[in-house]
Amino acid sequence: MENTQYPESYYAASANAVPPRPVLQDDVETDVCVIGAGYTGLSSALFLLENGFRVTVLEAAKVGFGASGRNGGQIVNSYSRDIDVIERTVGPKQAQLLGEMAFEGGRIIRERVARYNIQCDLKDGGVFAALSAKQMGHLESQKRLWERFGHTQLELMDQRRIREVVGCDQYVGGMLDMSGGHIHPLNLALGEAAAVESLGGTIYEQSPAVRIERGANPVVHTPQGKVRARFIIVAGNAYLGNLVPELAAKSMPCGTQVITTEPLGDELAKALLPQDYCVEDCNYLLDYYRLTADKRLIFGGGVVYGARDPANIEAIIRPKMLKAFPQLKGVKIDYAWTGNFLLTLSRLPQVGRLGDNIYYSQGCSGHGVTYTHLAGKVLAEALRGQAERFDAFADLPHYPFPGGQLLRTPFAALGAWYYGLRDKYGL
Numbered sequence: 344m345e346n347t348q349y350p351e352s353y354y355a356a357s358a359n360a361v362p363p364r365p366v367l368q369d370d371v372e373t374d375v376c377v378i379g380a381g382y383t384g385l386s387s388a389l390f391l392l393e394n395g396f397r398v399t400v401l402e403a404a405k406v407g408f409g410a411s412g413r414n415g416g417q418i419v420n421s422y423s424r425d426i427d428v429i430e431r432t433v434g435p436k437q438a439q440l441l442g443e444m445a446f447e448g449g450r451i452i453r454e455r456v457a458r459y460n461i462q463c464d465l466k467d468g469g470v471f472a473a474l475s476a477k478q479m480g481h482l483e484s485q486k487r488l489w490e491r492f493g494h495t496q497l498e499l500m501d502q503r504r505i506r507e508v509v510g511c512d513q514y515v516g517g518m519l520d521m522s523g524g525h526i527h528p529l530n531l532a533l534g535e536a537a538a539v540e541s542l543g544g545t546i547y548e549q550s551p552a553v554r555i556e557r558g559a560n561p562v563v564h565t566p567q568g569k570v571r572a573r574f575i576i577v578a579g580n581a582y583l584g585n586l587v588p589e590l591a592a593k594s595m596p597c598g599t600q601v602i603t604t605e606p607l608g609d610e611l612a613k614a615l616l617p618q619d620y621c622v623e624d625c626n627y628l629l630d631y632y633r634l635t636a637d638k639r640l641i642f643g644g645g646v647v648y649g650a651r652d653p654a655n656i657e658a659i660i661r662p663k664m665l666k667a668f669p670q671l672k673g674v675k676i677d678y679a680w681t682g683n684f685l686l687t688l689s690r691l692p693q694v695g696r697l698g699d700n701i702y703y704s705q706g707c708s709g710h711g712v713t714y715t716h717l718a719g720k721v722l723a724e725a726l727r728g729q730a731e732r733f734d735a736f737a738d739l740p741h742y743p744f745p746g747g748q749l750l751r752t753p754f755a756a757l758g759a760w761y762y763g764l765r766d767k768y769g770l
């Protein structure tokens with residue numbers, strides 16, 4: 344990893360103050376060594392510490408350096424592929440278990456924020472916005488599906504009703520999920536890291552895991568130290584590189600970009616999003632946006648397959664923002680950044696164990712704020728010997744991308760282009 348400082352994002356500029364964290368320079372011993380201090384790693388660490396494990400977290404850069412400190416901040420329920428697809432893939436019993444878990448991540452976030460008093464601008468309410476009658480039909484079935492799994496805080500909105508909550512005339516309707524919502528994502532990660540330390544966990548920054556010595560007593564090596572542990576949790580997601588080659592084969596890092604306007608002032612902000620809900624549209628390559636606590640609009644969208652950093656992010660995202668909100672024509676963009684998420688072919692998370700003592704969760708395919716919090720709990724349960732929920736994820740089938748490591752990027756881009764065309768022409 345070349346650059347280990349935060350990108351120049353709105354989040355880094357408005358991050359809560361944190362103490363400097365040490366670089367690992369010793370030989371330490373612990374129960375669980377967690378690799379990566381994003382939500383997956385921090386959530387795992389917290390659940391493990393709450394259950395009496397000693398935990399050491401290794402972070403290659405800084406807490407929340409990856410997607411967890413760069414994302415749109417949208418608390419979205421369920422998975423990147425919904426429970427109906429899971430039902431068709433794995434059958435009703437496993438789907439029932441996964442379906443019951445699909446709304447737990449948002450509850451975990453709220454519970455963490457309350458218990459550890461995390462200051463991260465948490466707001467309730469998320470909107471799925473339909474651009475066509477077909478997408479509205481899909482939302483109607485999604486509501487029935489989610490209600491079947493006990494999730495009832497949902498309201499379908501017709502064209503008139505959605506205009507009350509989103510000041511944009513593109514949408515034919517939508518669905519409001521009051522258990523969705525939004526957060527300042529980096530401050531959530533920083534608050535969770537402080538909670539880890541308050542329970543006796545240790546976090547080393549600028550301390551990449553460069554080699555894992557596998558076996559009955561595994562050791563994780565960093566450039567200047569090593570961690571001996573009973574268990575290892577690999578939580579490096581799209582930033583992991585080739586540390587664990589088995590994991591790299593069935594996933595692909597992808598970039599997505601976000602811009603942030605200058606503060607809009609109360610009146611304009613209220614005209615865009617009167618109730619301060621977050622919004623994502625229902626396209627395959629979706630746009631997502633929300634207000635910040637100081638009334639800026641954060642707008643994200645698009646995907647760069649293979650995670651190259653685009654040269655001019657504003658030029659890519661600003662036209663999408665202006666299409667939704669032409670009234671922002673003269674507004675200045677203060678921040679623009681990119682971040683990587685990890686895509687799997689099925690768009691479902693890749694979870695499992697290597698040998699008896701190396702556990703992993705990754706690849707929630709761009710839809711991970713809630714899932715990663717759930718993953719931490721499920722991984723901690725597995726380490727405590729209760730693996731039923733872990734196995735429900737671990738049994739999801741995963742396949743390599745067509746074309747292998749060399750051709751997977753153009754093939755995936757081709758697939759996305761096809762779905763993009765379907766969105767454009769409402770097919």
Ligand SMILES: Cc1cc2nc3c(=O)[nH]c(=O)nc-3n(C[C@H](O)[C@H](O)[C@H](O)COP(=O)(O)OP(=O)(O)OC[C@H]3O[C@@H](n4cnc5c(N)ncnc54)[C@H](O)[C@@H]3O)c2cc1C
Nearest residue numbers: 379381382383403409410411414415417552579682711712
């Ligand atoms: C721009 C963007 C917008 C998004 N918007 C949303 C959204 O609005 N809602 C939503 O639900 N999802 C969203 N996502 C997805 C979501 O942010 C991710 O799914 C989630 O944050 C992944 O968390 P993670 O902990 O698994 O990975 P990450 O947050 O990427 O953390 C991995 C960490 O591991 C570290 N690491 C990697 N390798 C090593 C190593 N060898 N040694 C030590 N440390 C290592 C990295 O430095 C990094 O800090 C978005 C993603 C991006 C990029």
